Amino acid sequence: MLLRHTPKEIKERTAITINPAKTCQPIGAMYASLGIHGCLPHSHGSQGCCAYHRSTLTRHYKEPVMAATSSFTEGASVFGGQANLVQAINNIFTVYNPDIIAVHTTCLSETIGDDIPQIVAKAMTDGKIPDGKYVIHANTPSYAGSHVTGFGSMVKAMVDYFSENTAGKREVYNLIPGYVEPSDMEEVKRLANEMKIDSIMFPDTSGILNGPQTGRFEMFPEGGVSINDLKLTGDSAATIALGKLSSEPAARALDTKCKVPYKLLDIPIGFLATDRLIMAMQDLAGTTVPYSIELERGRMMDMITDMQQYLHGKRVALSADPDQLIPLVEFLISIGMDPVHIVTGTPGKKTEKRLRELTSGMKSEANIKVGANADLFLLHQWIKNDPVDLLIGNTYLKYIARDEDISMVRFGFPILDRVGHSYFPTVGYRGGMRLIEMILNALLDAKDRKSPDESFELVM
Amino acid sequence: MIEILKERKNQVFEKGKSAYDIGCEQSSAAGSVSQRACVFCGSRVVLYPIADAVHIVHGPVGCAAYTWDIRGSMSSGPELHRLSFSTDLKEKDVIFGGEKKLYNSLLYLIERYSPNAVFVYSTCIIGIIGDDVEAVCRRVSKENGIPVLPVHSEGFRGTKKDGYRSACEVLLKLTGTGDVSDVRKNSINILGEFNLAGEAWIIRKYYKDMGIQVTATLTGDGRINDIRKAHGASLNVVQCSGSMTYLAQMMEREFGIPYIRVSYFGMEDVARALYDVARHFNDEDILEKARKIVTDNMTLLLPELKKYKEKLQGKKAAIYVGGAFKAFSLIKILRYLGIDVVLAGSQTGNKDDYELLREMCDEGTIIVDDSNPLELSKYVQEKKADLIIGGVKERPIAYKLGIGFCDHNHERKIPLAGFEGMLNFTKEIYRSVMSPVWRFMPGR
Incomplete structure (x- = not known):
């Protein structure tokens, strides 16, 4: 009873967050930066921020995560971090020699008001940035948004710094995958490939955070979008942006800057959202849906129909990031499950509105809380008052799973205690099949474990 | 071949190859992919194992999120320390100050959890926006009759070591405030032992078997009331010298309690620790008991180790x-x-x-x-x-x-301290080094 401290009675809270369902912007920016080839993310703040982000990403991906820090001291906090950042830029290019440094700010550097473009310009004037090398930046104060918006800001920075109109339009499509796993990015690229669409995906962490065992430590592994491709995004025919918070800022910026129109879609979790992606690809590129994709979809539907009896009417509590949560809730409802309790710490009125719309047809109104005080403490209280059959969310839900003896599917960020998420997608039809498999395994394992002898079944 | 950062040239040496004058205790070169953390991290790891206190992180959400139950410090009772509490400051709090939010948060938490004390960690931003955390803590403490202790752990104010120091200062405030009538003469405090994987329990048992009372463990499986009477003990036994020697020094000055530095890793060091403590009490019975613990354990341990030693x-x-x-x-x-x-x-x-x-x-x-x-x-x-x-x-x-x-x-995940720990450690490196998977690595 680790969470024995969670009382059933719910009292209005205004100030305190207990067991958060989000984290801060800089880690999202760091993750996005890792999706550029040859990029060293740089945290402009105290040393601890960088250490915590690297540790968390390392625990989630089981991969080395490289990033540098401005190592703020008392002096830097009084006089500004310019000297630190200029020295850092110099040191990084001298020793680690990345193609690009992606600087993100922290609550500290934002509050003291460091002007990153001005500092980078100074580094440029001082000759600290070698020819052909780049320094980009995103403002990611920890007191605004969440890790999701931090990701979105760094992706937008890629557009702001690189996208340009060069040789005229090309029949190429930009894919902005959202804050998803490297495996998911791979799967979206594969779907585009199946649809015979030439694409540029950015960012692209596949190969970087799910790399192979090579017997070598690579500071900059293979993989990631190249700077050249980032420049070419301005010439693309259109952009498909997956996930409003994590991808739309970049897509909109690209539209404004280079007149590349965009289509905003949900991250393709579940068959409905995946259908919309496939249709969008078909409409934009004028290609037809190949049999291979029909086959994948057919298999997914077959799996769902074969096992619908175990899904229908099951009550689910969820905690995830908005861009995932919306299609996930839609998916669960589409297969007959009832997402009854939903929290996400990432603020956003539109998130809440869509979640309410999606759940409006349910037998009873879902508990939904978005933003301030939408935390796992509240979720636990809801569950205590109104139990569920299944939990879906990141590793932190395991306390509730254990205390209330509820099955759990690990999904989202961070997953600190299992592997698989970086290798096997949950997007697309195949990813949907994996989600179904995980959900069924969780439910049926519990049934096997908890059934009395007489109703313990061999065949399910 | 990689280059070493110019600023780091005096921080790397190969013994026997060059004159040795290592540079250390410097702040990291900006731009270095350092493995180090910050002041907050230092304070947080030292105080975190105190299980019957509320640990609230005052600042934006990240610092609380990243330090939520990551250290594996075990508790034999309450588990309050494994929850994550944040004032989750927003932009408007940064502009108008976070004192009210902190005050309301404290009231809620104290009412909800009835902790024996509250630690309020200041993160970077608090040092910049200038919240008077001390005043809020004083007020809440007065209103609720429990210690509410500000921890000066703004990340940029130095290194992790400075965070240890802030934590020690807070602990020092607690000592000397409890009733010591049940503290015996042969009593010690264990400092710098955080009960990772239950290590403090192993160490405490040795001392118990030696007939020595452990008044407070700082901070593994820690309790506020034990810390409050830590000044009643007659010796501080300090492990992990970096984090808690400062507290030992302060307690020596304030309460006249001497301290010794020990390590519980490896049989040689554990044995020495037990003997050093026994000798301090100058009591033949305690010494004899220490001898017995060492001999009994070594008799069991050495033949076990031999098997692994040959292979390693x-x-x-x-x-x-x-x-x-x-x-x-x-x-x-x-x-x-x-x-x-x-x-x-x-x-x-x-x-x-x-x-x-x-x-x-x-x-x-x-x-x-x-x-x-x-x-x-x-x-x-x-x-x-x-x-x-x-x-x-x-x-x-x-x-x-x-x-x-x-x-x-x-x-x-398993205790590495004490005699048991020596065997666990040996087994763990044996399992890892001798794993068959390395045979299939590229280049082998």
């Missing part, structure tokens, strides 16, 4: 740990097991630590302060290490290089 002969290890004191123990353990130490480094060692490290190491050993992944991987490969002993950020580097790894930091 001639293997090579790289050690990169937080505090240098741990490195000393590890070198002794590895030497006993027949494993060569080819690299020894720490994040926070001082001049004396590195001098001792140099004396202990063999010729050709790389000695490094505040290292980074490129350096570590370079030397590990050059020296053909079979094993890295380190923490979370070193683990995937070892595995990418295709060699064994042992977490001697927050993520240890």
Whole structure:
């Protein structure tokens, strides 16, 4: 009873967050930066921020995560971090020699008001940035948004710094995958490939955070979008942006800057959202849906129909990031499950509105809380008052799973205690099949474990 | 071949190759991919194991999120320390101040959880926006009759070591405030033991078997009321010298309690710790009991170790740990097991630590302060290490290089302290180094 401290009675809270369902912007920016080839993310703040982000990403991906820090001291906090950042830029290019440094700010550097473009310009004037090398930046104060918006800001920075109109339009499509796993990015690229669409995906962490065992430590592994491709995004025919918070800022910026129109879609979790992606690809590129994709979809539907009896009417509590949560809730409802309790710490009125719309047809109104005080403490209280059959969310839900003896599917960020998420997608039809498999395994394992002898079944 | 940062040239040495005047206790060069953390991290790890207190992180959500139950400090009772409390400051709080939010948060938490004390950690931003955390804490403490203690842990105010110091200052405020009538003459405090994987329980049992009362463990499986009467003990026994020697010094000054430094890693050091404590009490009975504990344990341990020792002969290890004191123990353990130490480094060692490290190491050993992944991987490969002993950020580097790894930091899953710990440690490195998977690594 680790969470024995969670009382059933719910009292209005205004100030305190207990067991958060989000984290801060800089880690999202760091993750996005890792999706550029040859990029060293740089945290402009105290040393601890960088250490915590690297540790968390390392625990989630089981991969080395490289990033540098401005190592703020008392002096830097009084006089500004310019000297630190200029020295850092110099040191990084001298020793680690990345193609690009992606600087993100922290609550500290934002509050003291460091002007990153001005500092980078100074580094440029001082000759600290070698020819052909780049320094980009995103403002990611920890007191605004969440890790999701931090990701979105760094992706937008890629557009702001690189996208340009060069040789005229090309029949190429930009894919902005959202804050998803490297495996998911791979799967979206594969779907585009199946649809015979030439694409540029950015960012692209596949190969970087799910790399192979090579017997070598690579500071900059293979993989990631190249700077050249980032420049070419301005010439693309259109952009498909997956996930409003994590991808739309970049897509909109690209539209404004280079007149590349965009289509905003949900991250393709579940068959409905995946259908919309496939249709969008078909409409934009004028290609037809190949049999291979029909086959994948057919298999997914077959799996769902074969096992619908175990899904229908099951009550689910969820905690995830908005861009995932919306299609996930839609998916669960589409297969007959009832997402009854939903929290996400990432603020956003539109998130809440869509979640309410999606759940409006349910037998009873879902508990939904978005933003301030939408935390796992509240979720636990809801569950205590109104139990569920299944939990879906990141590793932190395991306390509730254990205390209330509820099955759990690990999904989202961070997953600190299992592997698989970086290798096997949950997007697309195949990813949907994996989600179904995980959900069924969780439910049926519990049934096997908890059934009395007489109703313990061999065949399910 | 990689270059060493110019600023870091005096922080890396190869014993026997060059004059030795290691630079340490410097802040990290900006732009270095350092494995170090911040002041907040130092305070948080020291105070975190106190299980019947509320630990509230005052600042934006990140600092609370990243330190939520990551250290594995076990509690035999309450588990309040494993929850994550944040004032989750927003932009408007940064502009208008977070004092009211902190006050309301404290009231809610105290009412909800009835903790025996509250620790309020200031993060970077608090130092900039200038919240009067002291005043809020004083007020709440007065209104609720429990200690509400501000921890000055703004991340930028130094290194992790400065965070240890802030934590010690807070602990010192608690000591001397409790009733010591049940504290016996033969009583000690255990300092710098955080009960990772239940290690404090092993150590406490040794002392109990020696007839010594442990008044307070700071801070593993810690309780506020024990800490409040820590001044009643007659000796402070300090492990992990980096984090808590300062508290021991302050308690010596304030209460006249002497202290000794010990390590519980490796049978040699555990035995010495028990004997040192026994000798302090100058009591033949206690000494005899210590002898018995050591003899009994060694009789069981040595034949067990022998099996692994034969297999591990001639293997090579790289050690990169937080505090240098741990490195000393590890070198002794590895030497006993027949494993060569080819690299020894720490994040926070001082001049004396590195001098001792140099004396202990063999010729050709790389000695490094505040290292980074490129350096570590370079030397590990050059020296053909079979094993890295380190923490979370070193683990995937070892595995990418295709060699064994042992977490001697927050993520240890089995106790590595005491005599049992010596065997556990040996088994763990045996399992990792001798795993059949390395045979299939590229380049083997």
